[in-house]
Amino acid sequence: MITVLIVGTGNVGFHLFNAFSASKTINVTQVSSRKLNDLPKADVTILAVSDDAIVEVSKKIKNSFVVHVSGSKSINELNNKTNKGVFYMLQTFSKEKPIDFNKVPFCLEAQNDDDFKLLENLAKSLGEQIYNINSEKRKVLHVAAVFANNFTNHMYKIAKDICDKHDISFKVLLPLINETSLKINYLDPKESQTGPAIRNDEKTILNHLTLLSENQKEIYKILTKSIQNGN
Amino acid sequence: MITVLIVGTGNVGFHLFNAFSASKTINVTQVSSRKLNDLPKADVTILAVSDDAIVEVSKKIKNSFVVHVSGSKSINELNNKTNKGVFYMLQTFSKEKPIDFNKVPFCLEAQNDDDFKLLENLAKSLGEQIYNINSEKRKVLHVAAVFANNFTNHMYKIAKDICDKHDISFKVLLPLINETSLKINYLDPKESQTGPAIRNDEKTILNHLTLLSENQKEIYKILTKSIQNGN
Numbered sequence: 001m002i003t004v005l006i007v008g009t010g011n012v013g014f015h016l017f018n019a020f021s022a023s024k025t026i027n028v029t030q031v032s033s034r035k036l037n038d039l040p041k042a043d044v045t046i047l048a049v050s051d052d053a054i055v056e057v058s059k060k061i062k063n064s065f066v067v068h069v070s071g072s073k074s075i076n077e078l079n080n081k082t083n084k085g086v087f088y089m090l091q092t093f094s095k096e097k098p099i100d101f102n103k104v105p106f107c108l109e110a111q112n113d114d115d116f117k118l119l120e121n122l123a124k125s126l127g128e129q130i131y132n133i134n135s136e137k138r139k140v141l142h143v144a145a146v147f148a149n150n151f152t153n154h155m156y157k158i159a160k161d162i163c164d165k166h167d168i169s170f171k172v173l174l175p176l177i178n179e180t181s182l183k184i185n186y187l188d189p190k191e192s193q194t195g196p197a198i199r200n201d202e203k204t205i206l207n208h209l210t211l212l213s214e215n216q217k218e219i220y221k222i223l224t225k226s227i228q229n230g231n
Numbered sequence: 232m233i234t235v236l237i238v239g240t241g242n243v244g245f246h247l248f249n250a251f252s253a254s255k256t257i258n259v260t261q262v263s264s265r266k267l268n269d270l271p272k273a274d275v276t277i278l279a280v281s282d283d284a285i286v287e288v289s290k291k292i293k294n295s296f297v298v299h300v301s302g303s304k305s306i307n308e309l310n311n312k313t314n315k316g317v318f319y320m321l322q323t324f325s326k327e328k329p330i331d332f333n334k335v336p337f338c339l340e341a342q343n344d345d346d347f348k349l350l351e352n353l354a355k356s357l358g359e360q361i362y363n364i365n366s367e368k369r370k371v372l373h374v375a376a377v378f379a380n381n382f383t384n385h386m387y388k389i390a391k392d393i394c395d396k397h398d399i400s401f402k403v404l405l406p407l408i409n410e411t412s413l414k415i416n417y418l419d420p421k422e423s424q425t426g427p428a429i430r431n432d433e434k435t436i437l438n439h440l441t442l443l444s445e446n447q448k449e450i451y452k453i454l455t456k457s458i459q460n461g462n
Contacts, residue, residue: 145407231446
């Protein structure tokens with residue numbers, strides 16, 4: 001039995017608590033980050049708090065092994081005097097939707113093998129995709145995730161804005177969006193690029209630009225240039 | 232029984248021919264666009280040729296109803312003297328992978344109700360998502376698709392470049408990519424945006440910029456600005 005204390009009641013804390021509660025090998029407790037007095041002891045204390053709160057919250061925790069869940073913060077952001085680690089789940093969470101933890105990559109970091117093994121067992125109780133990622137690599141992964149998730153989502157948003165403006169249902173684009181992301185599971189994105197940019201189809205490109213707002217035009221041009229330059 | 236003649240042997244022609252061949256209500260023939268003499272008669276002649284070939288190929292066809300399959304070209308690009316139409320499938324096709332036509336939106340256009348009905352029956356023999364989209368709207372849809380497909384794929388490509396450069400497996404990002412696109416089926420992309428840009432997290436943004444190439448930096452900045460401005 002591994003005892004886990006979750007500090008924080010946001011999205012990540014919520015889903016982690018539910019998932020650990022369902023596991024027979026985990027004994028989990030959850031507290032708000034505003035109530036740090038008389039914390040129960042635990043094998044692992046998981047700070048599921050906002051990035052900016054890690055320094056202050058970790059300072060107040062005396063438990064033996066404290067980890068944060070942030071993609072962008074180093075392990076050294078933790079200010080506890082005991083052992084440190086990171087339990088980063090590279091996935092997008094929303095409170096309304098249940099998480100399929102088998103589709104969550106666990107990016108783990110610890111200061112020694114025993115602690116890593118403990119985090120690994122914790123992750124294995126929830127899912128199966130487990131990676132050893134140090135703070136430097138996690139930072140890189142986090143910026144890559146901004147492109148893969150935030151910026152991709154912004155492309156969807158612009159596509160929807162264009163449809164809305166011309167009274168076209170965004171629904172027409174959903175199958176294409178889903179297929180584009182499925183392709184990535186077996187085809188290198190560089191190899192699977194199609195469209196006017198990679199074809200150097202200047203006529204279509206100029207035609208497209210006439211339909212866009214100034215902001216959309218700027219983005220269209222810069223991404224077209226980037227695709228054409230292969231960078 | 233509807234008789235169909237497909238002119239062109241590329242990706243789209245290949246998949247259409249296979250799909251129609253499997254349908255009991257369609258009698259399909261396929262010819263290369265380089266052999267336009269003595270074409271068999273057909274209820275619908277589908278030009279599955281490149282955008283730039285539509286004018287020249289359509290000029291040589293005497294069949295009663297000729298349609299093209301292009302997202303970016305107007306119905307008036309067709310140069311035949313008889314009836315015209317468009318049979319545009321808004322999906323990404325690759326020759327290696329079979330198409331699930333139930334996931335293909337058929338965007339149809341014709342000059343009269345009877346012709347439209349014919350195209351609709353043709354589409355219904357393959358799939359179920361059928362839309363009446365005129366040339367002007369199809370052009371808009373095509374530029375929206377560039378954002379939703381080509382530019383999104385380019386975001387994946389940049390994410391992979393970042394991973395490759397730092398010796399991190401791109402595989403770690405695949406679950407996030409897939410989940411991001413699934414979310415779009417039930418959440419407005421504007422509502423579901425997360426990450427440092429929408430949070431105005433300048434510290435993380437500056438941190439990210441230090442990890443990027445000049446070209447990646449330029450794209451990161453412009454998309455961050457666009458997310459923050461809500462446009």
